[in-house]
Amino acid sequence: MGMPGRKVFISGDEAVAEAVRLARPNVISAYPITPQTVTVERISEFVEDGSLKAEYLHVESEHSAMSAALGAAAVGARTFTATSSQGLLYMAETLPYVSGARFPIVMMNANRTLATPWALLSDHRDSLSQLDSGWIQVYCENAQEAMDMIIQAYRIAEDPRVMTPFMVNLDGFILTHTYEMVDLPAQENVDRFLPPYRTANRMDLDDPKTVCYAALDDYMEFHLKQELDMRKVPGVIEEVELEFKGIFGRSYGGLVEKYCCEDAEAVLMTLGSVTGTARAVVDAMRMEGKMVGLAKIRFMRPFPAAEIAGIAGNTKAMGILDRDLSVGYEGIVFTNARSAVCEIESPPRMINFIGGLGGRNISKEDMRQIFDQLMQAARGEQGERVRFVNARCE
Amino acid sequence: MDEKMVTNAGDLTNTEFFYGHRACAGCGGSLALRLAMKVLGPRIFVAIPANCMSATSFLYPQVSFSVNAMISPFPATGAVLSGIEAGARALGIRDHHVVGFAGDGGTADIGIQALSGAIDRGDRIIYVCYDNEAYMNTGIQKSGLTPYGSRTTTTPAGKNIPGAVGRKKDMFGIVAAHGIKYAATASIGYPEDYLRKISKAAMCKTTSYIHVLAPCSTGWGFPAEETVDIGREAVDCGLWYLAEYEKGDFILNRKPKEFSSISEYLKRQARFRHLGEKEIEEITVGRDEKWKKIMKNWRV
Amino acid sequence: MERPLVVKFKRPDSIRDYPCGAFRVGTLVQENSGWRVFRPVIDTGKCIKCLRCFLVCPDGVIDKSGEDLEIDYRFCKGCGVCAYECKVGAIVMMREGDDGNAR
Numbered sequence: 148m149g150m151p152g153r154k155v156f157i158s159g160d161e162a163v164a165e166a167v168r169l170a171r172p173n174v175i176s177a178y179p180i181t182p183q184t185v186t187v188e189r190i191s192e193f194v195e196d197g198s199l200k201a202e203y204l205h206v207e208s209e210h211s212a213m214s215a216a217l218g219a220a221a222v223g224a225r226t227f228t229a230t231s232s233q234g235l236l237y238m239a240e241t242l243p244y245v246s247g248a249r250f251p252i253v254m255m256n257a258n259r260t261l262a263t264p265w266a267l268l269s270d271h272r273d274s275l276s277q278l279d280s281g282w283i284q285v286y287c288e289n290a291q292e293a294m295d296m297i298i299q300a301y302r303i304a305e306d307p308r309v310m311t312p313f314m315v316n317l318d319g320f321i322l323t324h325t326y327e328m329v330d331l332p333a334q335e336n337v338d339r340f341l342p343p344y345r346t347a348n349r350m351d352l353d354d355p356k357t358v359c360y361a362a363l364d365d366y367m368e369f370h371l372k373q374e375l376d377m378r379k380v381p382g383v384i385e386e387v388e389l390e391f392k393g394i395f396g397r398s399y400g401g402l403v404e405k406y407c408c409e410d411a412e413a414v415l416m417t418l419g420s421v422t423g424t425a426r427a428v429v430d431a432m433r434m435e436g437k438m439v440g441l442a443k444i445r446f447m448r449p450f451p452a453a454e455i456a457g458i459a460g461n462t463k464a465m466g467i468l469d470r471d472l473s474v475g476y477e478g479i480v481f482t483n484a485r486s487a488v489c490e491i492e493s494p495p496r497m498i499n500f501i502g503g504l505g506g507r508n509i510s511k512e513d514m515r516q517i518f519d520q521l522m523q524a525a526r527g528e529q530g531e532r533v534r535f536v537n538a539r540c541e
Numbered sequence: 542m543d544e545k546m547v548t549n550a551g552d553l554t555n556t557e558f559f560y561g562h563r564a565c566a567g568c569g570g571s572l573a574l575r576l577a578m579k580v581l582g583p584r585i586f587v588a589i590p591a592n593c594m595s596a597t598s599f600l601y602p603q604v605s606f607s608v609n610a611m612i613s614p615f616p617a618t619g620a621v622l623s624g625i626e627a628g629a630r631a632l633g634i635r636d637h638h639v640v641g642f643a644g645d646g647g648t649a650d651i652g653i654q655a656l657s658g659a660i661d662r663g664d665r666i667i668y669v670c671y672d673n674e675a676y677m678n679t680g681i682q683k684s685g686l687t688p689y690g691s692r693t694t695t696t697p698a699g700k701n702i703p704g705a706v707g708r709k710k711d712m713f714g715i716v717a718a719h720g721i722k723y724a725a726t727a728s729i730g731y732p733e734d735y736l737r738k739i740s741k742a743a744m745c746k747t748t749s750y751i752h753v754l755a756p757c758s759t760g761w762g763f764p765a766e767e768t769v770d771i772g773r774e775a776v777d778c779g780l781w782y783l784a785e786y787e788k789g790d791f792i793l794n795r796k797p798k799e800f801s802s803i804s805e806y807l808k809r810q811a812r813f814r815h816l817g818e819k820e821i822e823e824i825t826v827g828r829d830e831k832w833k834k835i836m837k838n839w840r841v
Numbered sequence: 842m843e844r845p846l847v848v849k850f851k852r853p854d855s856i857r858d859y860p861c862g863a864f865r866v867g868t869l870v871q872e873n874s875g876w877r878v879f880r881p882v883i884d885t886g887k888c889i890k891c892l893r894c895f896l897v898c899p900d901g902v903i904d905k906s907g908e909d910l911e912i913d914y915r916f917c918k919g920c921g922v923c924a925y926e927c928k929v930g931a932i933v934m935m936r937e938g939d940d941g942n943a944r
Contacts (some may be wrong), residue, residue, distance in 0.1 A: 173631035176624060202627040206620055207658030214617030214655065218624025221611055222586065224631055226624075241614050249862035310861050348862030350609035350625075352584050352637055356863040359611040360599035365852070365859070372856045550892035550905075557901040560845050560916065561869040564899070566876060567920030572899040602850045607867035732896050758920075766921030766934075769897045 268506020411440025502536025730772025762811020
């Protein structure tokens, strides 16, 4: 352990901004969108007061935010951008562009639902719609994890084995705008953990290169190379997390954080901030002797298929709480998880709980009902595969 | 960086930085790129969005640049250029130029937002719009810079509609309205004038914009060997003009004593061959209106 | 003549050997001469070395480094701009094969 951190009372947006300052990016380009704005405002202040020596580009759209980051990354700069919701979709064209070009851009996405109807609050429809863009995606539970994951994101993304962009997701308002006590790492420790970015994947005046070129006959090989390298990411995450723990004393359980899963008859899988509610309910139900467990899916890409299958093989009922809905089918996380689980010999009964759309609250009572339904399924009761939580419908 | 003015072929380096591309024979756009890069030299970062130049020059493993070059997302040339320059600034990279080559659609339509943002930020970049007056790469569809009366695959000329009916957007005026430090129009028909303008752009400490008319034999329908001549005649007949915008003033660089025949210019090109007297008259009126304003408001 | 060489390119055998992003520039693996129907031929006796052809060639295949202007026929597409623009008529376009120098 190096220098101790400093306790600060800040919001999730501010925690991200502080982490960005600690990570020393060369270029930040961003376009404001609620609820990401506080992050880019703070970063602008850091650039103004000189505590972050970076170029801040005021761009005219999210598409340009990512494109400017792409340009900067193309000459070897460490870059940061942040967005949310419609903004993420507006930059959607550039996401596979960046991942295909193998630029380790780090982006914060403040999860917010998609219009229409217009709404400001959080769900995961925005980022889950971009699962196929070739980006690493992590979902954070609190401001501390958001801060730590921004710092780790650069290490993982810039690893020569990885060279893949990284999206750090945190729930809009619930995390971005609520204040928590956060341990702010010392700069010298971050510098030790995260050395300056050096790469051969850049244009170079002394040894000219092309980046973002075309490949017709070789397209498939280039794309498969991305896949092969993405498969190395779980191992790199593990390494990086271990080192992070050694320096900063915190770790998050890799791709999936398990809580009371070992002997659970029913396990619920969650993403992001709602995990806190679920954890409290698991604690309460365990006190009552109910064998419930919880798994926080942290990474959606690369997808923790083996971990999820491992948990599934050890329980009777498994619920996936999706804060999204692929209209015409089911929750996106559920589709992914079920595909992982169908590999095992005797899969548990699986239920997809869809809730929290457009920021609809998921209370402890809602959560208890979810676990009660899972326990019923564990006892063999039949029911709907897809169930809506706290919705005004039958 | 060597910043002397390049104004003729003798000043140009013999070295080619853009070579072996698969553009059509007699491509005006490729000449615009080639000459600009020869003026700017080897220490450059080039970004090109989707257009004929990117489609014919980055085909792994055949890369027709010997300088740093990348394909930018179609709408984002201005933003990518800004990003390159900001990255270079942050990393202490010196003595270089950042240059983009976007087509007419990539500039006046899908790329206009990013171009506007780039000019607003004022980063030291050179934005070249090579204008061949339609989306050539995708098969000659109408763009915002397709002139009135032009037959394209999405403005077919028939009994009811005489091809494109819009007026060519005034990109030069739009760019100037940003208060840009240096902007210019050019034509590959007057290559020395174009070289001089690229040289001036290279000396600019902020964003500069060059709009170069680059005839396309395939899309316009004329013999390949006439590319440069058509570019010259477009200026001589007054449908295009050579001008600069500098320190807040518009300056006309070439004032034809009298215009050559619009009708002859149009008849040389298949895209205009269907036009009747009425349409040609309309084009002539449009030219005269434009030149009335030029003579009144610009320094001549 | 100072014009880029054409190199032999060996496709990577395995995905591992594909570039992770950046790729070297100036890699020419194929000539463009197959496009040409007519080839420009410079009459060095008539040529006044005004460099007009060098200036306006869209492909940059006219080299000015030597005593006389030279054409890189590997990459000349035969567009004819040089001959059209030549003020003294020193460049003629000859049908490929007619001069006994078929490609």
